[in-house]
Amino acid sequence: MSAYPEALPPGPIDQYDNQPPLTAVQRITNIFYAPSKTFADLRRNRSWWLAFVVMALVGYLFTTTALTKVGPRGLAESSIRNNPAQAEKMQNASPEDRARMISITASIMQVSLWAWPVFILITAAIGALLLWVGCNFILGGSGTYPGMFAVMIFAYLPGIFRSLLTSAVLLFGDTENFNLNDPIGTNPGFYLGADSSVFLKTFLSSVDVFSLWILILMGIGGAIVARVKVKNGVAMVLITWLIFALGKAAITAATS
Template identity: 35%
Template sequence: MDSAGTAPTEVSQGPLLSQPQRIINTFFDPVKTFTDLRRGNAWWMAFLFSAIISYVFIFAVASKVGWEQVTENQMKLNPKQAERMEQMPPADRARAMEMGVKFTKYISFAFPVIALLVTAVFAALFMAIFNFGFGAQVGFGTSFAINIYVGLVGSVKALITAITLFAGMDPENFTFDNPIASNLSYFVDVNAHPALHRFAYSMDIFTIWTVVLLGIGYSCVSKVKRGTAIGVVAGLWLLWVLGATALKAF
């Protein structure tokens, strides 16, 4: 593996990696996967794998938590919304809960499609930043493929969550925002310290893993040094974190 301050290695002249090999190497040798994208940016199998895992996760949520419980748990994260619900007449509260349950269910089942659209937006954003800011000359197809393969990290989190649910996780503690204890927010009371909770929530091992992989990916398909690429992605992420934290402070 290249050091943080060096340009990417030369593209191998051997055969292209198969898509299963790329999926595996995303976790164990990401440089190999991302460098291979310079010769071919096929991504459909990685997306299919992620979609299958997402539906395993959704099945676990539906069977072990239930959509009404999920909706209630999500509302508890917003004390003002929960308070408004409590003040509603029973009929209006039941109607609002029914609408919330339907929304949660439909969004969950549509998640792979939504994720694909969000991936396209991020692919275009990073392509523009690296191309115009650093002369990287990364095509949209390659940028999209990088983001699809990096998205496999989220699939690992979803799979671990599904296993935890089947193993007996307390359904009253489950939320889509924060399904497992992979960040520091579990040590902060969301109602007492909403801004600190939001910041701690961002310090998530899977999110940090994603940030690092994105930097590695863009360095491997361009002449941007690895440390620079990771720094760019990390900087954008920190701006997002600080903005989200500031909003919770008011």
């Protein structure tokens, strides 16, 4: 979280080195319409704390809205209802066991909602490692791990729109059928019925507008920070995501 400028790693000088410095606020706003400027500025200064604070505040707005409008028990019941394995287990359980399952799930979900900024840091740390390895050892770049961590944090920023839209759905829409794992129709899987192929529904649920936006930003940012071609960085990230999404869909279908 250092605000000190990062020394430029060895590599060819390119157009991103000639960009005027950005303020912390400009780096956040540029990520939505001129992301290359934000990522180029990370070569100069990899500070990411303000972007993280913005995500945390918006995230807690969603947390407060969800716990107020739906409640921990409602969120737990929705999670169980939308998970075929858990739903079957709940159906076959005794009333006492059902109450216990709902209580445990509600407690876990409540803690997770309040602790989600910690999960962002953990997933960013893991993603940064993968991005650093891919950009440096596969694409031949020269990025640093702290630089890739900053890329991950900034790449997550479009997620604030997902949180805001979901909060709006909770405030003004139907909360009875709310699904925390897939709350808004920004992916094709959202519109498939319960009798659809588990593999297809799981895979298409991964083809989410905001997820793809974030993935593309990861590719752009990793490439710029590592000083490799942007198209190669984006291609590497999307191919990795495709393999993961197909694997996830296959495992989900096999265990359902």
